[in-house]
Amino acid sequence: MRNYNFWYLHGEEDSDGEDGDKLVYEEEVHEMDMKKVDDMVDMIADVYPHIANEREHNPNNPQEPNEDAKKIFKLLDDAKQPLFPGCDKYSILSFVVKLMHIKCMNAWSNNSFNMLLTLLKDAFPMCKTMPNSNYEAKKMVSDLAKDMRWHSEKRKNDRVLRHPADAESWRNFDNIYNHFTCDPRNVRLGLATDGFNPFGNMNIAYNIWPVILFPYNLPPWMCMKESYSFVTLLIPGPRGPGNDIDVYMRPLIDELKILWESGVDTYDASMKENFQMRSALMWTINDFPAYGYVSGWSTQGKLACPCCNNKTCHYHLRNGAKTCYMGHRRFLPLNHKWREQAAQFDGTKERRASPKQLSGDDVLNQLRLLKQMEFGKTGKKQKLLGQGIDHNWKKHSIFFNLPYWHNQMLRHNLDVMHIEKNVFDNIIGTLMNIEGKTKDSLKARLDLQEMGIRQPLHPKEVNGRILLPAACYMLSNDEKRALCQWLQQIKFPDGYSANLSRCVNVKDNRISGMKTHDCHVFLERLLPLAVRDLLPRPVSDALTELSMFFKALCSKILRSEDLDRLQEQIARILCKLEKIFPPSFFDIMVHLPIHLAWEAKVGGPVNYRWMYSIERYMHKLKGYVRNKSRPEGSIAEGYLADECLTFCS
Ligand SMILES: [Zn+2]
Numbered sequence: 078m079r080n081y082n083f084w085y086l087h088g089e090e091d092s093d094g095e096d097g098d099k100l101v102y103e104e105e106v107h108e109m110d111m112k113k114v115d116d117m118v119d120m121i122a123d124v125y126p127h128i129a130n131e132r133e134h135n136p137n138n139p140q141e142p143n144e145d146a147k148k149i150f151k152l153l154d155d156a157k158q159p160l161f162p163g164c165d166k167y168s169i170l171s172f173v174v175k176l177m178h179i180k181c182m183n184a185w186s187n188n189s190f191n192m193l194l195t196l197l198k199d200a201f202p203m204c205k206t207m208p209n210s211n212y213e214a215k216k217m218v219s220d221l222a223k224d225m226r227w228h229s230e231k232r233k234n235d236r237v238l239r240h241p242a243d244a245e246s247w248r249n250f251d252n253i254y255n256h257f258t259c260d261p262r263n264v265r266l267g268l269a270t271d272g273f274n275p276f277g278n279m280n281i282a283y284n285i286w287p288v289i290l291f292p293y294n295l296p297p298w299m300c301m302k303e304s305y306s307f308v309t310l311l312i313p314g315p316r317g318p319g320n321d322i323d324v325y326m327r328p329l330i331d332e333l334k335i336l337w338e339s340g341v342d343t344y345d346a347s348m349k350e351n352f353q354m355r356s357a358l359m360w361t362i363n364d365f366p367a368y369g370y371v372s373g374w375s376t377q378g379k380l381a382c383p384c385c386n387n388k389t390c391h392y393h394l395r396n397g398a399k400t401c402y403m404g405h406r407r408f409l410p411l412n413h414k415w416r417e418q419a420a421q422f423d424g425t426k427e428r429r430a431s432p433k434q435l436s437g438d439d440v441l442n443q444l445r446l447l448k449q450m451e452f453g454k455t456g457k458k459q460k461l462l463g464q465g466i467d468h469n470w471k472k473h474s475i476f477f478n479l480p481y482w483h484n485q486m487l488r489h490n491l492d493v494m495h496i497e498k499n500v501f502d503n504i505i506g507t508l509m510n511i512e513g514k515t516k517d518s519l520k521a522r523l524d525l526q527e528m529g530i531r532q533p534l535h536p537k538e539v540n541g542r543i544l545l546p547a548a549c550y551m552l553s554n555d556e557k558r559a560l561c562q563w564l565q566q567i568k569f570p571d572g573y574s575a576n577l578s579r580c581v582n583v584k585d586n587r588i589s590g591m592k593t594h595d596c597h598v599f600l601e602r603l604l605p606l607a608v609r610d611l612l613p614r615p616v617s618d619a620l621t622e623l624s625m626f627f628k629a630l631c632s633k634i635l636r637s638e639d640l641d642r643l644q645e646q647i648a649r650i651l652c653k654l655e656k657i658f659p660p661s662f663f664d665i666m667v668h669l670p671i672h673l674a675w676e677a678k679v680g681g682p683v684n685y686r687w688m689y690s691i692e693r694y695m696h697k698l699k700g701y702v703r704n705k706s707r708p709e710g711s712i713a714e715g716y717l718a719d720e721c722l723t724f725c726s
Contacts, residue, residue: 161203178722186703238635240300241265241293244681246359246486253484257337257355262345264356265293266333267301269691270310271367272317275699275708285708286312286322287698288329289691293359297633301690303697308716313709321452322370323475330475333358337480358479360487362686364495365666372489373444373474380469381665383489384672387468388432392423394661396523401660402668407431408648421656424530431648434675437483444473487679490686491669494593497627499666501596504604504620505588507662508552508612509560516662517548525659534659549613550657556611557586563607564588574598594689601628619653623670626650630673631683644674 160167167175180190238244247265251258269291272284288310291301299305312318312325333356335341340355361371369376374383379400382389390404406416406427416427435443447461450472461470476482506514519536522545526535537544547553552560561583569577577599580591591599599607605621612620626647629639647670655663673683680686701715702708 161201174722177718181718181722184700236637238637238677238681239633240297241359241681241685244677245679247681249486250357250359250481250484254357254481257357260352260355261294262343262352262354263340264354266290266356266358267293267360267362267686268358269362269688270312270322270371271364271688271691271695273695273699275314275702275712276705277699283315283708284317285314285712286310286318286325287695287712288312288326289694293685301685303690303694306690306694307720308698308712311709311713318370320370320373320450320471323472324452326475330478333479357481358476359485360490360680360686361476362490362492362688362691364492364688365669368489368491369471371474371476373470373472375464375469375471376665378465378469380465382668382672383469384434384491384669385432386435388429389469390429392660394521394524395527396520397518397661398520399661399664401663402665403655403660403663404429405648405651405655405668405671408644408671409652415652420530422530422652423655423660424528434672437477437485437488441477441483443468444470444477447473449473487676490680491672491676492688493627493631493673493683493686494597494688494692496666496669496673497600498593498596499664500623500670501591501600501604503662503664503667505591505599507658508550508608509557509586509588510551511587511589516664517545517551517659518661519543519545521659521661524661528660531659550616552611554586558583560607560611561586561588564603567603569598593692597631600624601631615653616657619650619657622646622650623654626670630677633682633684635677635682637678640674640678644678647671647674 158169159165160169160172176190176193179185233239234243236243241247257263267290268288270286270288272286274281274283275285276283287308289306290309291306293300295305309329310325312322318325336354336356340353342351343354344351361368363371365376368374368383372383374386375381376383379391379393380387380389381391381400382402389402390407391400391402392404393400403423404427406413406422407429408431409415409427411430415422419426447468447470450459450461452472461468461472464470476488482488502514503516505511507516509515510517522534522536525531534546534548537546561581564581565578565583567577575592575595577591577595580595581588601624604624605617608617608620611617626643629643651667651671654667676686677683698712698716701719702711703715704711
């Protein structure tokens with residue numbers, strides 16, 4: 078990596094009056110000079126030590142090297158061969174790696190790269206052995222990328238949750254599978270998948286679904302980082318795989334089974350020994366629709382909550398033609414006084430206990446009663462017996478083919494990033510009464526009337542016109558203006574958040590276009606300040622508590638007992654919101670926070686289990702698309718080149 082000792086981007090001028098870029102580049106070349114050719118030789122020896130060592134120690138090796146070994150010998154030769162006779166600064170390999178690094182960093186096209194290679198070869202005929210094209214250049218380095226090194230890190234064991242390894246699910250797995258845990262080098266993996274449009278143009282409906290794996294053995298500062306994640310599958314477009322994703326997953330699951338049962342022969346460079354590396358998949362990370370495809374439990378319809386399972390509390394709003402998910406009093410203690418208050422909630426008393434979190438065995442017991450689905454286009458609409466009434470299973474998830482999957486406590490993660498975004502959108506849409514976003518409308522009020530609750534909010538007919546009485550959660554025009562003006566002026570430290578003021582239109586009193594991270598910052602930091610003086614006390618208190626809940630939940634260091642407290646808090650907060658907002662406010666995303674504290678307790682800190690790093694990674698993959706008619710090919714090629722260079726640099 079280049080150092081930033083010389084602040085050329087911040088206006089510092091160097092004493093010789095040369096321009097900064099050049100100086101830094103020269104520094105880098107100098108560094109390269111120091112390392113010389115030996116680096117590359119060492120690196121290859123690290124990757125293929127058995128072969129490299131053998132060659133060194135036994136130059137008259139009587140055995141014929143196998144195909145793999147031959148390739149590596151070729152690499153070793155390239156690494157030792159000077160770029161041209163008498164050149165001690167660059168070997169062929171180091172020069173090509175350097176050149177490809179510049180190509181990747183500046184997004185050169187393959188064509189321009191080939192032209193440059195041709196020119197270089199033409200102008201410097203002494204560099205005879207230089208590759209002819211990008212293809213050849215890449216082939217030289219791609220052999221290096223086959224294996225990845227990884228590390229397991231010692232961690233503090235003080236009952237504080239800083240890493241998934243501190244949490245219950247990990248420890249539970251350790252207790253059951255001793256033979257796996259006894260070697261700390263065995264890898265625990267997370268899996269994430271999501272679709273994106275490679276053209277960034279919403280007019281063309283096209284979805285590519287990469288499946289990304291990342292090891293959790295790494296210490297916090299490396300875990301979930303781009304360079305330590307890998308794309309294992311690329312499910313081609315144009316249509317997303319939907320429930321058929323299992324068909325594409327099959328090869329991956331088969332490999333994971335091998336990795337679990339027998340493992341693969343791996344060289345540990347730090348301990349200089351070979352061992353059988355095994356791996357286990359811990360969980361998946363998905364947004365809510367993809368959660369349905371991956372887990373097999375449909376996240377739509379009446380029983381949309383996969384955690385409440387067939388105990389999902391749903392209510393059909395006839396006027397709004399929507400299903401709402403309330404019933405959060407079930408999560409309160411059985412003797413709580415709110416359970417008796419019918420009129421302030423949905424008009425009923427609540428006697429039910431909170432639904433139990435299903436274990437993998439419970440799920441298997443449910444699935445045992447259902448037949449296996451056929452995948453693909455079968456022409457007929459398939460529905461499992463009782464779907465939507467007794468259960469919401471669409472299929473048997475392929476992950477249960479993994480022998481240990483039913484013993485994982487947390488198999489699929491609810492994504493906090495999307496939940497925060499949706500909850501915040503509902504809140505701000507309703508407070509600001511944004512058309513299309515607000516959950517409070519004539520239909521919502523008619524539903525209140527039909528349920529016979531909150532009489533003062535029912536629509537009134539005055540002189541033939543229907544009026545909606547003002548509600549306590551709605552801001553007046555003056556209040557909206559005050560909020561917009563406040564947001565416009567707000568300043569954050571550099572790099573903390575994107576510029577929120579660009580989302581505000583003071584003239585029209587509108588807030589729009591907030592990205593997921595903007596919502597995260599607003600919900601956790603600004604919401605309490607924003608509503609404090611604008612809304613009545615019970616409303617601002619409930620929203621402030623919700624904001625504090627998310628802030629505490631997303632903390633990088635968690636304690637088990639704090640999470641128990643958060644679990645109690647979120648039940649109370651959602652009940653308070655039920656008393657304030659109309660039922661249409663409670664779509665499934667507003668319900669899901671009730672399960673987040675439990676998931677954090679079992680899975681560990683949220684930042685190892687949410688989509689932020691995955692979305693960033695997807696964005697990077699999107700950047701690889703050069704050839705618009707072959708998006709999948711471009712991504713695969715760009716990814717491979719990048720992986721090689723990450724490995725070499
Ligand atoms: Zn639920």
